[in-house]
Amino acid sequence: MIYFSTKTQRALRATEKILVQLSVLSALVVILNSCNNSEQPTFTNRIAPIIYKNCTPCHRTGEAGGYSFVTYQEIARHADLIAAVTKDGYMPPWPADTAYSRFCDEFVLTQSELEALQVWAKTGAPLGDENTIPKPPDFFVDSTHEKPDLVLKMTESFFIKGDNSDKFMIAKFPYEIANDTFIRAIEFVPDNRKLLHHMNGHLVSYPEGKKKNVAEGQHLVEMDMDTDQVVIYKQLGLQNDDGTFPTLTPSVINYLPGVISTVYPEGIGGYRMSKKGAFLLKDLHYGPTPVNDSDQSIINIYFGNKPPKRPTNELILGTLGVSEVVPPLQIPPDEVKSFSTEITTTEKISLLTVNPHLHLLGKSFKSYAVKPNGDTIPLVRINKWDFRWQYFYTYKKPVIIPKGSRIRAEATFDNTTANPNNPFSPPRQVGERNTSMRTTDEMFQFIITFLPYRKGDENINLER
Template identity: 30%
Template sequence: MMKNVLLLLAASFSYCGFSQTPTWSNDVAKIIYGNCTSCHRTGGIAPFNLETYEEVSAMAGWVQQAIETKSMPPWTPNPEYKHFAHERVLPSADISTIQNWVAAGTPSGNLNSAPPLPPYSNGTQLGTPDISLSISPYTVTSANDVYRNFELFVGSAQSTNLTAIEVLPGNPSIVHHVLVFQDSTTNPINTSGAGGTGSSASQLLYSYVPGASPYFTPVGTGFRLAPNTRIILQIHYAPGSNGLTDNTTVNFKTNNTNLRKITVNAVLNHSNMTDGPLVIPANQLKTFHSELQIPGNVTVLYAFPHMHLLGKSVHTWANKPISGDTVRFVKIPDWNFHWQDNFIFPNAIVLPIGTTIKAEAVYDNRDTNPNNPTIPPVPVTAGEGTLDEMFLVFFAYMPFQTGDQYLIIDKRIFAKGATNFCGGQSVRLETIAGEGYSYQWLKDGTAITGATNYFYEAFETGNYTVSITLGTNNAVSDPTLVTVSDAPVAQVLTPSTTAIPIGGTVTLSGQTGAGYLYQWYLNGNAILGATSSTFDAPYFGEYTLEVFNGTCYSISEPLLMTGGVAQTNEIVGQTEFLVFPNPAEDLISMQLNDAICGKRIAVQDAAGKILQTLTIEKSLVQIDVHDLAQGIYFVSIIDENNSIVLKKKVILR
């Protein structure tokens, strides 16, 4: 026991400076993979990928700015006003980790120990869907935003209940959002346009944005699907989709037993405005209100405010009868038409009869509004077209039943990263966080001591479940399998002496294992050619041994050797270098080891063509790039044989 304590102390001393500086491998990759790569990935909706160290460090300044201003991840409601299930909000601890990482020059850490990119599947998460409807392949023929309504026929003479809804974008790189409506009339619909469907009977069921998980109704509840109804998908294709084809699918789970019916309805609408009608004069900023007193006790599951392009902000809440107490729904300080969503309350909201539901919406019809579709502005009124405006707040609700305040809204586990990884790494598992919930995480059916938060950091192989309790209700999630591959043992065996004789060497030996590959490091730099289990150490300094077993890497604790001679530069390879600022404008600087003096640096364009080279004479190299056009470039280190040994992306702007 004593020995363990001493080892821990030794480790924390030698690494304390290090542990304060976040690295990609230890800290940042986890944040990006947990919050960004659902969109910023190959084939994802975002215009660029944030999958690798090179990609994220090249954009580090923009990433920092986007998360500081909270423009990314996209999430329009003010989280200080109200939290929602599945909200995309980056915790402030993660924001400061990224700030510190950027300030330290975006260190990579040991890339071999970085967590793997989570796998993204375009397949269903509903098991076997009961209803699956796909649009016929549709090819976008415009370079701008495109909104399109697609009519799909359920073709069943019987009504049923929907208990889960899932949208699978046919082409995830162009499908920006999808509104799912039900419409049991034969009203004609508009094929294009961002307003409604064109049929006033259309009932909104669900909204999909990239990365969203399927919606499951609370146990015992469902949406009633009318007989022979139509499903209408309103799909927004992002700019840049021209010529690309999509065949989006909507899947449902159904249940024919007698379920409580969830109604989705624009409870607040143009008919209950207190200062209507919705007429927004040109060149004005105008505020409108609507309210409705509810005629019975209701249980509310989610809210969905809807405006068009002139929308500036929207706030919806309720005041209880007698006390006038405020119940918060949603506050969106900067309305963004492209990120509208159904905001799911983590606790069902119970409203007593006589409660007044209210909303306030602000519209900006001035020419200074960059989203104003008509410049110079014209008066705008209510209507379904993209150039018209709307003021609707949809709610999903049911008549109240005793115990509704204890409805467990969602019992699923969400993995915020890959669930297959190497020993020493971990994955954060999360379920929804709400008021009054208590949690117990289990591994292979056995409660994990102390694991009673809404998240759990899993380090070991196992089937994880979470048991969720709220008041009188309890629910257990489906299992999530975490598979941890054994990492090799990386250990430098204690040598005969740690004092190297002048002019001599001491043989260092690593713990061996079948199929292991080795790399020795001196002071954090790979020693060229030192790739067997032993190394004859001539230099003083801190040695570490990295071992690879074909799947996973491990790095040993450092071993300090004294005596000997100072390392000569030639033998220690450069494994990492810093390029700054990045993005750059006129001048890029590179911080290098002395070790690579005499080698050359090349500037390459995005296609790899070498534009200029220069010989490295000192550890700080500066290159004038002011006459290069904006874009992506690479700076590479070229060795004596003209091969590229290291390459970094730089953005010029």
């Protein structure tokens, strides 16, 4: 037991009084607050902005969500369903843990937004003041961004045979424009979002006078690992008229399930675009399907006003990348197993965007950097892997990683029957297989996009 002197006891009693007063005050604040919040949420005063920011980008004509959530009627009619899918966390889809790191354009509801949606549904989805209905944001069909300057469509629709096998194609999107220009951003819009799993796009630029007919050759060719690249490039008619090959700028655009293309502020990234050229979509991967289907995807181009000042760099850790997966990526049946991969930075970098990539056995993912002084920089954490949402996550401001830091990624795979996405029943040994990217084989990749550090990078605002 501890005895206090009378003086201390008096002081304590005084403190108690203050505490009681404080708690009365804070109780009052709570009541006041709840009065404030208990204002009936209506479409007009509360719900519309929540839906327009977190749902409508994917829930409108031409987008993946199925239901259109644009008008009050469309949204109110499904109020109960909206309340249900948000309550159980199914929507909006945002696998990255916001307690670990934050990104641009997150689809995330705050607790109070979530509650407002529940109350709104329970009270019959009221409209509220009809004179102040918020206007839906301007959306463009087939674009998540503003109106594109140039739209290229796959010249022929790809017939996907329903034979339950993966298809790997190369598609050529030739173009011809009036003048050389600059590209600020490129957006790939998949037509068949269900089957299209992956694409890695390159830019082919023809020097002045080197190519008469950019449309020459086939525009869709099966990717065959055994066939020489040059043979395929010739099939696609990519060569200059004199038989030499034009410049190819690699990885100008990537796609994975759910990906929304990245747009950086003018001056970061971007490309030169010659009058004549083509987009070459490699590793165009369609997952297996039992029924015939088709795809005719499009590419949106946004022109820039200035030459690209700071080209972005891309590095792939893990499968098919610069760093080894440890131990080698093999997951025995009925096992949950973890792997890691890491690199050490050779210069100070400004990290812009990260993309964790696993297939169907993925369970969780984490990446962080460890500075030479031992401090840890959290990069991204996905507690519950979801194959359908493999975003390229862009930081709100570049994350500065000093030279000599270790960038480390850790992934856990679940090859048991408890994993509802396990493609095999009973489970089979699954792992990396040569250069295979088949959905039923596994991959463990961490793709980072960065700039060599420049003073002031930490203050660049990457939000749109």
